[in-house]
Amino acid sequence: MKHPIAIAAALATLAFVTVACSSNQVEEHHAAQVDKEMVIKASNYTFESSEYRVKAGETVRFILDSTGNHGIHIKELGLKLDPNQTSQILTPKEKGSYPFQCSILCGPGHKEMTATLIVE
Numbered sequence: 001m002k003h004p005i006a007i008a009a010a011l012a013t014l015a016f017v018t019v020a021c022s023s024n025q026v027e028e029h030h031a032a033q034v035d036k037e038m039v040i041k042a043s044n045y046t047f048e049s050s051e052y053r054v055k056a057g058e059t060v061r062f063i064l065d066s067t068g069n070h071g072i073h074i075k076e077l078g079l080k081l082d083p084n085q086t087s088q089i090l091t092p093k094e095k096g097s098y099p100f101q102c103s104i105l106c107g108p109g110h111k112e113m114t115a116t117l118i119v120e
């Protein structure tokens with residue numbers, strides 16, 4: 001059996017490594033420079049808002065907060081979110097109005113699930 005002090009030292013080292021790792025992760029998270037977070041809430045069968053606005057050239061973390069099986073796909077911007085991929089960082093550059101529809105055939109209200117992303 002090992003000496004108890006050796007075991008304590010090993011545990012302390014392990015604890016230190018664990019703390020060091022988790023603080024690294026936090027820093028990595030901050031390192032991704034994002035100007036804005038845009039949460040788009042979806043539920044059966046509507047998007048919470050009919051209009052979402054971002055500024056051209058702004059780096060945005062788009063987050064899909066969906067209750068139910070819904071998605072967003074705006075080809076012109078390369079934005080694609082669904083329950084398997086709920087966030088994406090993008091910098092929309094072209095000003096314009098980008099209407100979108102739920103990208104997943106989710107049920108009877110699917111066709112009414114529309115909204116517009118405005119890049120201004």
Ligand SMILES: [Cu+2]
Binds near residue numbers: 102105107
């Ligand atoms: Cu849908």
